[in-house]
Amino acid sequence: TAQFDINQIRQQFPALAQDCNGQPLVYLDSAATTQKPKIVIETIQQYYSGHNANVHRGSHTLTAAATVQFERARSTVQQFINAEHHKEIIWTRGATEALNLIAQTYARQTLEPGDEILVSELEHHANIVPWQIVAEQTGAKIVKIPMTADCRLDMDAFHQRLGSRTKIVAVAHITNVTGTRNPIEEMIAAAHQYGAVTVVDGAQAVAHEKVDVQALNADFYVFSGHKIFAPAGIGILYGKKALLEAMPPWHGGGKMVEKVSFEGTTFSALPGKFEAGTPNVAGSLALAAAIDWLGKLDHLAAEHHIHQLRQQALEGIKDIEDLRVVGLQPDASLFSFVVDGVHHQDIATLLDQQGIALRAGHHCAHPMLDALGLAGTLRVSLALYNTEQDVERFIAALHKACSML
Numbered sequence: 001t002a003q004f005d006i007n008q009i010r011q012q013f014p015a016l017a018q019d020c021n022g023q024p025l026v027y028l029d030s031a032a033t034t035q036k037p038k039i040v041i042e043t044i045q046q047y048y049s050g051h052n053a054n055v056h057r058g059s060h061t062l063t064a065a066a067t068v069q070f071e072r073a074r075s076t077v078q079q080f081i082n083a084e085h086h087k088e089i090i091w092t093r094g095a096t097e098a099l100n101l102i103a104q105t106y107a108r109q110t111l112e113p114g115d116e117i118l119v120s121e122l123e124h125h126a127n128i129v130p131w132q133i134v135a136e137q138t139g140a141k142i143v144k145i146p147m148t149a150d151c152r153l154d155m156d157a158f159h160q161r162l163g164s165r166t167k168i169v170a171v172a173h174i175t176n177v178t179g180t181r182n183p184i185e186e187m188i189a190a191a192h193q194y195g196a197v198t199v200v201d202g203a204q205a206v207a208h209e210k211v212d213v214q215a216l217n218a219d220f221y222v223f224s225g226h227k228i229f230a231p232a233g234i235g236i237l238y239g240k241k242a243l244l245e246a247m248p249p250w251h252g253g254g255k256m257v258e259k260v261s262f263e264g265t266t267f268s269a270l271p272g273k274f275e276a277g278t279p280n281v282a283g284s285l286a287l288a289a290a291i292d293w294l295g296k297l298d299h300l301a302a303e304h305h306i307h308q309l310r311q312q313a314l315e316g317i318k319d320i321e322d323l324r325v326v327g328l329q330p331d332a333s334l335f336s337f338v339v340d341g342v343h344h345q346d347i348a349t350l351l352d353q354q355g356i357a358l359r360a361g362h363h364c365a366h367p368m369l370d371a372l373g374l375a376g377t378l379r380v381s382l383a384l385y386n387t388e389q390d391v392e393r394f395i396a397a398l399h400k401a402c403s404m405l
């Protein structure tokens, strides 16, 4: 049965128990990467102490066992996002690699001069730069979906800019700077009316909401394992089967081929076609372990917990002089703020000295920060392992930092 016991949860995360600069660590940077529960760490250790072997080279017992686990992990991911087919789940190094894969296969093959890629202004660089590269290669054009002053997408502008030239709509499910949840259901439906394909960056969403790619009707959906309690170096590209099947391969090498000869090469069926070389088996198993672990928790309780902490943090810092919360979103697990007249990095350094880890800077979202007229923000991002004491420590440390600057 589902349960949510914060003490029991914290005990699962060894990294949270350390001191940082002489004080117990307060980790408020989970949107950058989450800490890892023991089960994930143990999964990696067990794999390398046990079934470690190269997969899909089934000539001995270990490789056969590793292959079964590896493909079972794919099924776990399939169920996690409710993909229709096992082969629609492609292992990548992360969201960034998955987006580049889509750009360099689907987009590069499809786009023609004058075609348009709609990209939101709220995107992480990982969902901008791959499109710029492929636009350069194909003569396609990037069209921006602007945001409003409260850091939401300007949906009137979106509908106006969408048209018969639109071939791809690229948008984050949840933005990493302000936690804005974009209306992707509406955007996907509208894009499909023009025959455009939708690419959803789920890097910030998967840890916080139940994603159902079939209900969303997303054509592509990507995320990184490390933001959902799994290790770095493993991530997911989901694509609809028909699209993936029609796409050319990207990286060439072992496993993605059926038969190689110097006269020509035939490629593997899905998912192998997009998985050249020896994969990160331990990472795949660890991602599946993280998903299983997450699945045993009470999601509503976890989200309620995070929301309470966020309210506590906002309440506790609101009287700080010249502090502004940027584009606050009602249900996000993170928020950004600035203190006018004080550099964000100076505050971050003073917080770090008090054992508080948070992110300061542009959050790999230059266009969004430019639109806000900001060089950077401080970002507090919460996960289910944070506590009221964490937030109290943050509030006190921020007051102290601001009084010193």
Ligand code: PMP
Binding pocket: 031, 032, 093, 094, 095, 096, 097, 124, 126, 127, 172, 174, 175, 176, 201, 203, 204, 224, 226, 364
């Ligand atoms: N998109 C968003 C919204 C993100 O927050 C991040 C990570 N900061 C990425 C994409 C890129 O993820 P990764 O670096 O794991 O590939």
